[in-house]
Amino acid sequence: MNKLLIVGSVAFDAIETPFGKTDKILGGAAPYIGLSASFFNLQSAIVSVVGDDFPQEYLDLLTARNIDISGLEVVKGGKTFFWSGLYHNDLNSRDTLATELNVLGDFQPKVPQNFKNADVVMLGNLHPLVQSSVLDQMESKPKLVVLDTMNFWMDCALPELLDVMKRIDVITINDEEARQLSGEYSLVKAAAKIRKMGPEYVVIKKGEHGALLFHKKEVFFAPALPLEEVFDPTGAGDTFAGGFAGFITQSENISFENMKNAVIYGSNLASFSVEKFGTERMVDLDKEEVVSRLQQFKSLTQFDIEL
């Protein structure tokens, strides 16, 4: 089985949406990525950090999905990263109510020895220096390195972000962030500029409007599934990235054609993630549901105009 190495935050999230609110529940990029990637045939490991306030129950939830957590450091006396957000009525915008970095503040990632030869590395949203440090520890060159990031790092760690971008193959980023990073409004132009910063492939996530995959002069579009109700968008982008990286890891094929399938899988898994609070839906999801919804993605976009 191929190996997928995941780095990203592990967090407590407190979320309020128009549909309700949660206490501290399992959150952070790494669990969303890991759960999403667990729908593929692969070995995965998470590199991250939590405090000793982190419940065994959440660790069990990850290991039950065959996710190696030997690289998940538990800091004695430390507190786990905490994020709290309030979504507005349209669920497209949110206010951050609290961000307590806690043990994430001086996190030094340690890649487990048996994942230093991982086939695919998924660098979830974290400080670019942490992302770089993970790449420094690899003993063989990964077939593919995927990086997710956000506007926060563009604002306060841009040189470090630009450095790590030179070492990656794929970046996943949302539309506003792509515009900020490139200074271009047109996403076609933005993707071209971002490709010059390093990654051969640029995935621009547009939330309910789907995702675009750019490579050289080519472009592919994966729609978001139109849903009756979006319950909680938290983690949708990470779930997308986990599906993308998981499918590539399993298939070992890094062609543009196969990446089209990967973004469809990412969009598919993200469409489930938003149906319940936090990681809840990803935990009760089974493979048959995933396959069945892929059929919906086909119906949604396939047409047969003869040319």
Added chain:
Amino acid sequence: MNKLLIVGSVAFDAIETPFGKTDKILGGAAPYIGLSASFFNLQSAIVSVVGDDFPQEYLDLLTARNIDISGLEVVKGGKTFFWSGLYHNDLNSRDTLATELNVLGDFQPKVPQNFKNADVVMLGNLHPLVQSSVLDQMESKPKLVVLDTMNFWMDCALPELLDVMKRIDVITINDEEARQLSGEYSLVKAAAKIRKMGPEYVVIKKGEHGALLFHKKEVFFAPALPLEEVFDPTGAGDTFAGGFAGFITQSENISFENMKNAVIYGSNLASFSVEKFGTERMVDLDKEEVVSRLQQFKSLTQFDIEL
């Protein structure tokens, strides 16, 4: 050849975008719809009104595309409808600088005798009473009636709009208008509510984010082509509607499967329309370019995950 009857405004537009500005140029829903539909094998006619300030050159431009203008009334001493708009930097929002109804204010549409048996009727954006009056004049039931409208009529002629909606098969409407009309934020729920108001098919236009086609429990998504530059979005929705109605008129097939192709054609033609000011691009466009871009739409969305 099948017949397509088009009703809609014919106007002078003065447009300012970040790329430049125009004096009074040819505008209005009907010319955009007519030019777009002229790429299909059909007979079309425009029912509308202008003043005698309307230049022969623009009339010639329409008849050169085989558009019957015997139903285009010219009011002696009257002034043509005038609209002026200023687009913001992102081209997604605009300010209306002037709306002078002029001869459109008391327009009584007159359907030419030889189009009272039209196969398809495209009711472009106008007062719902004008749209109803056109349907009243038909001597045989059209195979398909398509209606386009906007928030303005929801605000000031809602009962009349709801009346005409009971007599149509397809409505094309943008996302914000669908939300306003239905009171639902989810477009899936909005479409279901709008279908209960009359039309079997609901097309929700999302501009640069593509268009959704709803019918019963089914949904299809046509992407917008990602473009390096959008020059002038004026008329994109009308061009989309013209491509949709034109393709259906030519193909005589009103199944959901065929409507998928119709929204792809609509999206395809709209992607050209925005490349230049006003109708300029539609006038110099040729069929080979249209067919070639359809291939881009296929590459953009077709994938081959085996299930």
